[in-house]
Amino acid sequence: MIIKQQFIDGKWVNSKSNETRDIINPFNQEVIARVTESDETDARAAIKVARYAFDHGEWPTTPATERGHVVNKIADLIERDKEELAELESLDTGKTMEESRGDMDDIAGVFRYYAQLADKDGGEIIDSPVANSVSKVVREPVGVCGQITPWNYPLLQASWKLAPALVAGNTLIMKPSEITPLTSIKVFELMEEAGVPAGVANLVLGAGGTVGAELSVHDDVDLISFTGGIQTGKKIMQAASGNVKKLALELGGKNPNIIFADADFDTAVDQAMNAVFFHAGQICSAGTRILVEESIHDAFVKSLTDKVKNIKLGSGFDEDTQMGPLISEQHLNKVMRYVENGIKEGATVATGGKRPTDPELQNGFFYLPTILTNCTTDMDVVQNEGFGPVITVEKFSTEAEAIKLANDSIYGLSGGVWTADIAKAERCVAKMRMGTVWINDFNLYFPHAPWGGFKQSGIGRELGKAGLEEYTETKHIFHNLKPEPINWFQ
Incomplete structure (x- = not known):
C-alpha cells in the first residue's frame, strides 16, 4: 500500500x-489508506519553514487581489474534484455520500467567500487630534498560524481555517x-496546483499529543486555531500562554432546542431529527438537548420516537442509508x-440505547439513534456533550423556565427556538447565551455568518x-506631516 505523505516547504515527504498509521473505514474496519506519522521533530521543521516564509517570503506582501485569485482557484479545483473528495470523506468518516457532496459544495463556497473578501478592507482613516497629521488603521497578517482540525468534518473545518488565513497573508x-486526514491531504495537493507558494501552507500528519502540542507551545507560532474537545482546548490555552499566542477555539456544545406548544408541530419534529442524526450526531452544534413545552410533551416524544425508529x-455509499457509523470503536x-x-x-430509553443487531452492520461502529426521556438538567447526560446519535428530552411549563433551562450549561455554542409567536421568539433569543440561535430552524450555517460560542464553547x-x-x-499608524520641536524640557 502506497504511503500518503505530508507536505512541508512545497515537498511531499515522509516523517x-x-x-506510519493505518486509516480505518468505520463502516467495516477495513484499512483504506496508510499515512506517514509525524512527531515533534516534523512539527518543528514545518514551523521553521512557515516562519521563514512569513518573515522573508513574498506571500504576506503579495497584493490582496492576487491572494484572492489563488484562493478562488482552490475553490475551482475543489468543484472539479468534488466527487473524489466526497468519496474520500465518506470513506474516512462513514458519513453518507449525500452529506459529503453537500460538504464539498459548502467548502468551495467558503473559499470563494474569502477570495472575494481579500481586497475589501484597505484600512480606515480616523480623525487625528493633531493638525497636519494622518492617522490610519490597517490590518496585517498575524504571522505563523497553527491549525488543528477535528475528525467529524475534516475538510469543512479545514476550509474555515485555511481560506481566511491564506487570504490575510499568513503562513x-x-x-x-x-x-481522518485523507481529504486534507487531497486539498493540499489542490492548493499546490492552485499556486500557493512553497512554505506558505504546510501539512503535518500526526497525533495531537505530539504535533498538536508542539504547535501550541512553540514560540515561533503566532496563532493557534483549534476545533475539538473542551479538555484539549484548555490544554492548548495553557501551552499557548508561553508566548501569548492568539487563540481561536471552538470547543463544542450541548445545544438546546426549545419547542413551544404553538410551533408547527410536524416541522418541529422533523427538524428535531435533522438537528441531531446527520453524521450520527457527531456535530458540535447538534440539537441533542430538546426542551418541550409540557402540554405537547407526550405527543411530541411519541411522534419523534416513531420517526426515529x-x-x-448502513454504508455511506448506499443511497438508501440515512445515518452512518460512529467514527471509531473508542x-x-x-x-x-x-x-x-x-x-x-434516571433517564428512560424511548428508542435505541444499544447497538443494532443487523448482521451487515456488525463490523462497523454503529449505534442506534437514541431518545432519552424523563431527563432533568442536573443529569450528566444533559450537561455533557455525548457527540453521538442521542437526544435528551426535558419538559418546561413557562417561557422563563425554558430560557433558564437552555442557559443552564457550561456551553454556549448554539440553540434553537420553535414558536409561531414572533415576539416570544425574539424575547428568548435576546436571553439565550449562545453564539448562534435559530428561530424555526436548526443547524443552518453559511460562510457570511460568524460561527463560535459563548462561555466554554470557545474563544x-x-x-x-x-x-x-x-x-x-x-x-x-500615525504620520506627522509637519514635525516640530515640542520644547517641553527647555
Whole structure:
C-alpha cells in the first residue's frame, strides 16, 4: 500500500521517523489508506519553514487581489474534484455520500467567500487630534498560524481555517485529525496546483499529543486555531500562554432546542431529527438537548420516537442509508457509556440505547439513534456533550423556565427556538447565551455568518468577516506631516 505523505516547504515527504498509521473505514474496519506519522521533530521543521516564509517570503506582501485569485482557484479545483473528495470523506468518516457532496459544495463556497473578501478592507482613516497629521488603521497578517482540525468534518473545518488565513497573508501549519486526514491531504495537493507558494501552507500528519502540542507551545507560532474537545482546548490555552499566542477555539456544545406548544408541530419534529442524526450526531452544534413545552410533551416524544425508529443505518455509499457509523470503536464505547450513565441517572430509553443487531452492520461502529426521556438538567447526560446519535428530552411549563433551562450549561455554542409567536421568539433569543440561535430552524450555517460560542464553547469566531479578522492584527499608524520641536524640557 502506497504511503500518503505530508507536505512541508512545497515537498511531499515522509516523517523523519518513517512511522506510519493505518486509516480505518468505520463502516467495516477495513484499512483504506496508510499515512506517514509525524512527531515533534516534523512539527518543528514545518514551523521553521512557515516562519521563514512569513518573515522573508513574498506571500504576506503579495497584493490582496492576487491572494484572492489563488484562493478562488482552490475553490475551482475543489468543484472539479468534488466527487473524489466526497468519496474520500465518506470513506474516512462513514458519513453518507449525500452529506459529503453537500460538504464539498459548502467548502468551495467558503473559499470563494474569502477570495472575494481579500481586497475589501484597505484600512480606515480616523480623525487625528493633531493638525497636519494622518492617522490610519490597517490590518496585517498575524504571522505563523497553527491549525488543528477535528475528525467529524475534516475538510469543512479545514476550509474555515485555511481560506481566511491564506487570504490575510499568513503562513500556516495544519494538523488534521490523525484518524481522518485523507481529504486534507487531497486539498493540499489542490492548493499546490492552485499556486500557493512553497512554505506558505504546510501539512503535518500526526497525533495531537505530539504535533498538536508542539504547535501550541512553540514560540515561533503566532496563532493557534483549534476545533475539538473542551479538555484539549484548555490544554492548548495553557501551552499557548508561553508566548501569548492568539487563540481561536471552538470547543463544542450541548445545544438546546426549545419547542413551544404553538410551533408547527410536524416541522418541529422533523427538524428535531435533522438537528441531531446527520453524521450520527457527531456535530458540535447538534440539537441533542430538546426542551418541550409540557402540554405537547407526550405527543411530541411519541411522534419523534416513531420517526426515529425508521432511520436506516448502513454504508455511506448506499443511497438508501440515512445515518452512518460512529467514527471509531473508542468513540462508540464512549457513547455507549454515556447512555448507560444516563439510564443510571434516571433517564428512560424511548428508542435505541444499544447497538443494532443487523448482521451487515456488525463490523462497523454503529449505534442506534437514541431518545432519552424523563431527563432533568442536573443529569450528566444533559450537561455533557455525548457527540453521538442521542437526544435528551426535558419538559418546561413557562417561557422563563425554558430560557433558564437552555442557559443552564457550561456551553454556549448554539440553540434553537420553535414558536409561531414572533415576539416570544425574539424575547428568548435576546436571553439565550449562545453564539448562534435559530428561530424555526436548526443547524443552518453559511460562510457570511460568524460561527463560535459563548462561555466554554470557545474563544473567537470562524466564518464571516469576523473569521477573517481572527487572522489579522490591527495596527494604528500615525504620520506627522509637519514635525516640530515640542520644547517641553527647555
